[in-house]
Amino acid sequence: MFVTNASRGLPRHRSRYPAERYTRWALRALTVLLVLATLWLVVAFHLRGQWMFSLLFLVLGASLAIVFGKRQLMSHRYIFPALAGMGVFVIFPLVYTIGISFSNYSSSNLLSEERVRAQFLDQTYQAEGQAFDFALYRDGDRVRLYLEGESGELDAELEGQRQLLSAPLSLQADEPTRRLTVEPVEAPPSGEPLPMRALIANRALMQALTLETPDGTELSMAGLRSFAPMLPRFEANPDGSLTDLRDDTTLTPDQETGFFVTEDGERLTPGWPVAVGLENYTKIFTDPDIRGPFLQIFFWTFAFAGMTVAFTLAVGFVLASLLQWDQLRGKAIYRTLLILPYAVPAFISILIFKGMFNQNHGEINLILQNLFGISPDWFTDPALARTMLLIVNTWLGYPYMLLLCMGLIQSIPRDLYEASAVDGGGPLTNMLHITLPLILKPLTPLLIAAFAFNFNNFVLIALLTGGKPDILGASTPAGTTDLLVSYTYRIAFQDAGQQFGLAAAIATLIFLLVVGLSWLNLRLSKVKV
Amino acid sequence: MAMVQPRSIRARKLGAHLALLGFVSLVVFPLLLVISISFREGNFATGSLIPERFSLEHWALAFGIPWERADGTVVQPPFPVMLWLWNSIKVAVASSLMILALSTTSAYAFARMRFSGKAPILKGMLIFQMFPAVLSLVALYALFDRLGQLVPWLGLNTHGALILASLGAVALHIWTIKGYFESIDGSLEEAAMVDGASTWQAFRHILLPLSVPILMVVFILAFIMSIMEYPMASVLLLDEDKLTLAVGAQQYLAEHNQRWGDFAAAAVLSGLPITLAFLLCQRWIAGGLTAGGVKG
Numbered sequence: 001m002f003v004t005n006a007s008r009g010l011p012r013h014r015s016r017y018p019a020e021r022y023t024r025w026a027l028r029a030l031t032v033l034l035v036l037a038t039l040w041l042v043v044a045f046h047l048r049g050q051w052m053f054s055l056l057f058l059v060l061g062a063s064l065a066i067v068f069g070k071r072q073l074m075s076h077r078y079i080f081p082a083l084a085g086m087g088v089f090v091i092f093p094l095v096y097t098i099g100i101s102f103s104n105y106s107s108s109n110l111l112s113e114e115r116v117r118a119q120f121l122d123q124t125y126q127a128e129g130q131a132f133d134f135a136l137y138r139d140g141d142r143v144r145l146y147l148e149g150e151s152g153e154l155d156a157e158l159e160g161q162r163q164l165l166s167a168p169l170s171l172q173a174d175e176p177t178r179r180l181t182v183e184p185v186e187a188p189p190s191g192e193p194l195p196m197r198a199l200i201a202n203r204a205l206m207q208a209l210t211l212e213t214p215d216g217t218e219l220s221m222a223g224l225r226s227f228a229p230m231l232p233r234f235e236a237n238p239d240g241s242l243t244d245l246r247d248d249t250t251l252t253p254d255q256e257t258g259f260f261v262t263e264d265g266e267r268l269t270p271g272w273p274v275a276v277g278l279e280n281y282t283k284i285f286t287d288p289d290i291r292g293p294f295l296q297i298f299f300w301t302f303a304f305a306g307m308t309v310a311f312t313l314a315v316g317f318v319l320a321s322l323l324q325w326d327q328l329r330g331k332a333i334y335r336t337l338l339i340l341p342y343a344v345p346a347f348i349s350i351l352i353f354k355g356m357f358n359q360n361h362g363e364i365n366l367i368l369q370n371l372f373g374i375s376p377d378w379f380t381d382p383a384l385a386r387t388m389l390l391i392v393n394t395w396l397g398y399p400y401m402l403l404l405c406m407g408l409i410q411s412i413p414r415d416l417y418e419a420s421a422v423d424g425g426g427p428l429t430n431m432l433h434i435t436l437p438l439i440l441k442p443l444t445p446l447l448i449a450a451f452a453f454n455f456n457n458f459v460l461i462a463l464l465t466g467g468k469p470d471i472l473g474a475s476t477p478a479g480t481t482d483l484l485v486s487y488t489y490r491i492a493f494q495d496a497g498q499q500f501g502l503a504a505a506i507a508t509l510i511f512l513l514v515v516g517l518s519w520l521n522l523r524l525s526k527v528k529v
Numbered sequence: 530m531a532m533v534q535p536r537s538i539r540a541r542k543l544g545a546h547l548a549l550l551g552f553v554s555l556v557v558f559p560l561l562l563v564i565s566i567s568f569r570e571g572n573f574a575t576g577s578l579i580p581e582r583f584s585l586e587h588w589a590l591a592f593g594i595p596w597e598r599a600d601g602t603v604v605q606p607p608f609p610v611m612l613w614l615w616n617s618i619k620v621a622v623a624s625s626l627m628i629l630a631l632s633t634t635s636a637y638a639f640a641r642m643r644f645s646g647k648a649p650i651l652k653g654m655l656i657f658q659m660f661p662a663v664l665s666l667v668a669l670y671a672l673f674d675r676l677g678q679l680v681p682w683l684g685l686n687t688h689g690a691l692i693l694a695s696l697g698a699v700a701l702h703i704w705t706i707k708g709y710f711e712s713i714d715g716s717l718e719e720a721a722m723v724d725g726a727s728t729w730q731a732f733r734h735i736l737l738p739l740s741v742p743i744l745m746v747v748f749i750l751a752f753i754m755s756i757m758e759y760p761m762a763s764v765l766l767l768d769e770d771k772l773t774l775a776v777g778a779q780q781y782l783a784e785h786n787q788r789w790g791d792f793a794a795a796a797v798l799s800g801l802p803i804t805l806a807f808l809l810c811q812r813w814i815a816g817g818l819t820a821g822g823v824k825g
Contacts, residue, residue, distance in 0.1 A: 041676075041679060041680075044679050045675070045679075048675075048678075050675055053672070053675055053676075074728065075638050075642040075643075075644035076638075076644060078634045078635055078637055078638035078642070079634070079635040079638045079639065079650070081630075081631045081634065081635070082631040082632055082634070082635040082699045082703060083635070083650070085631055085696030085697055085699055086654065086657060086696075086697055086699065086700065088696075088697075089662075089669070089693070089694050089695075089696055089697030090657050090658075090660065090662075090665075090697040090698075091657060092668070092672070093662075093665030093668035093669050093672065094657075094660060094664075094665055094668070096665070096668035096671070096672070097664065097665045097667060097668045100667060100668065100671075319549075319552070322545055322548070322549060325545065327538065327542060328542065328545055328546070330546075334549050334553065336808065337553045337556065337557060338552075338553065338556060339808070339811060340556060340557065340560065340804070341556060342807070342811075343803075343804045343807035343808050343811070344560065344800055344803075344804050345753075345756065345757045345775070345799075345800055345803050345804070346757055347757055347759055347774075347775040347778060347779075348778065348796045348799070348800040349559070349560075351778055351779060351781070351782055351792065351796065352559050352560075352562075352563050352796065353559065354782050355782055355787065355789050355792065355793075356559060356562070358787065358789075361789075363562060395556065395559075403811075427541070449659070452659055453661075456661045456663060456664065458661070458663040458759075458760050459759045459760065462759065462760070462763070463759070463779055485661070485663050485664060488664070489663065489666065489760070492666065492667050492670075493666070493670075493764060500667045500671075503667055504667055504668075507664045507665070507667070510664055511660065511664065514659055514660055514664075515656075517659070518655075518656045518659040519656075521659075522652065522655065522656065
């Protein structure tokens with residue numbers, strides 16, 4: 001343990017070696033560059049109105065500048081990168097998740113209010129009763145569109161102009177033209193218009209076409225023979241509301257719900273995220289369509305984690321007791337083979353079990369069919385699906401317990417067993433009255449950690465059952481084998497509504513549980529630092 | 530060594546061997562089965578552990594080579610397994626190198642230096658590492674979505690995002706390396722510093738060369754963890770040619786079209802190297818498991 005000169009506040013000498021001096025300058029330049037880069041992010045996020053992210057990078061950039069700018073903080077420079085990584089990718093997401101849980105952030109309330117307003121103002125509608133008749137005229141190897149606003153029942157004019165002619169358009173080009181300018185003319189172009197047949201043949205091209213007049217009005221195809229001007233549908237009012245130009249009604253922004261609301265109270269999507277207070281939490285505990293599945297999943301999560309720890313510990317402990325028996329030969333081979341489930345990547349072994357448990361042609365049902373004539377529905381019956389999860393998770397998890405128990409058993413003094421043998425104690429007595437009590441105490445914090453891990457064992461559920469079979473009558477996607485984490489994941493990413501707010505609220509509840517567990521863990525293990 | 534021996538020792542030993550063998554066969558059965566299936570013909574073939582109709586079809590497909598069956602039909606590889614494996618390795622190497630750099634430097638500071646806030650930071654890291662990333666997926670998704678609008682190579686559907694996101698999981702590695710550094714006597718570095726070396730030079734030229742074994746172990750551990758990472762990759766990556774193996778492999782066993790044989794070959798191909806690497810450094814892994822909780 002030593003104290004650096006810098007943190008004592010002693011001056012640093014100018015290095016005698018040019019290479020070292022250059023390195024120092026390069027590091028300073030790098031620091032300045034990184035600070036500037038984060039500042040750019042701060043400004044960019046601020047301009048987009050995303051103050052949470054702006055704040056994140058402000059804190060990051062400022063601490064970077066302070067830690068690498070002050071010589072007294074030399075030691076902190078060593079830990080800064082790791083802490084920054086944890087801060088940005090563990091602690092910030094945690095805080096942000098808690099923040100989202102108090103909002104209605106979802107697929108219908110995704111964009112910021114300005115973006116939603118801009119989207120509404122971009123909307124156009126085709127003016128009814130105003131259409132230009134159009135025809136195609138050949139112009140060299142290309143064609144021009146001629147629009148006329150006074151033939152037959154069609155009646156239209158743009159700034160007093162009733163006759164318009166487009167720029168030349170190629171019908172054979174590889175890249176179809178999307179926009180074309182039109183100019184007012186006095187008379188139709190010379191020559192005969194192309195026949196109806198040519199119009200029909202090029203209908204798709206025409207439909208994708210937008211014509212633009214000199215003053216910026218856009219026209220698009222309204223019928224097989226007509227183009228109509230596109231008019232902006234909404235107009236912004238100074239008080240923040242929008243006027244629907246089609247029927248002259250007013251849309252008012254509702255900051256309580258995050259939607260524009262029509263005069264008769266109808267909400268228009270998309271909306272924007274607004275704070276809704278505790279609504280997501282009250283929904284979890286009062287809405288019967290959510291509360292029922294939530295509670296069911298909640299209890300199953302506890303049962304799953306508890307039973308997994310119990311089963312894996314039982315198997316691991318018995319095997320460890322067997323393997324520590326001095327007179328047993330071939331222990332190294334047994335040990336390696338028994339650890340295999342831990343060594344095979346989980347995403348592969350879980351999928352292997354998924355295939356083996358397949359109801360129709362999986363190996364397990366084939367064996368059961370041949371031996372007992374039964375063929376259980378592992379994936380459609382809730383109880384069997386849960387059993388399967390526990391079997392697979394015990395297979396996956398016992399090697400961890402085996403390794404832990406073996407390590408701990410080694411530290412038990414041998415003369416205890418000697419004394420027990422003198423007194424006539426058998427292996428069962430040894431196991432239950434010497435080994436178990438002695439390793440249980442150091443094992444407890446690790447068991448709590450294992451409980452917390454299995455409590456959040458997302459990969460197993462996602463790859464094996466995906467939470468199915470589903471709970472009937474739930475308004476969110478919820479399955480009988482879902483754990484709270486996979487439930488959260490499905491609400492956020494697999495549901496059409498993508499209710500991020502609700503998912504974040506459940507995630508926050510899990511955070512609280514994990515905080516409790518890790519506090520317990522830290523108390524019990526008495527970590528010294 | 531126990532000196533007092535009961536008489537029935539021989540029967541008991543036999544019983545122990547039988548019990549262990551029985552359990553081992555249960556454990557190894559799925560793994561042997563998959564190897565066997567990867568050599569069977571077709572995707573629904575059943576049969577004994579030693580394939581009756583030996584075929585390299587699934588292996589050829591796993592390597593991305595179209596396979597011509599006996600009846601003349603040519604089977605195209607269903608998924609770009611090698612590309613997925615390559616993606617996984619790319620992401621894993623990049624992220625484990627960065628994790629190694631970050632955790633080594635901070636472990637050095639935690640092991641050798643005295644500074645304000647050391648104990649709370651170390652404890653805090655232990656607590657925060659218990660929060661799985663899967664719980665903050667919504668926030669991470671939003672973060673990379675917004676970041677990607679400004680910096681395209683860090684947005685959704687990029688490997689850059691996945692690599693960066695893995696930097697949150699350094700706490701465990703810092704504890705492992707810190708424990709190793711503390712087991713090395715600091716007098717060598719102090720001698721070097723008396724002779725005029727800076728802190729960084731003492732770390733770089735004295736301590737690091739002495740710690741190569743633990744750095745290897747942490748690198749392999751971080752590599753394996755990154756290869757097996759599923760939740761983050763499943764949210765951040767979207768296109769088929771961007772997927773990592775952990776996310777892509779499940780497509781073999783989609784609900785209505787299970788390619789059991791093709792999956793088996795791909796699983797053995799990608800799982801074997803990782804399994805071997807894990808078995809090779811299991812001694813340190815087992816040590817690291819208990820280090821955090823027991824020794825302290």
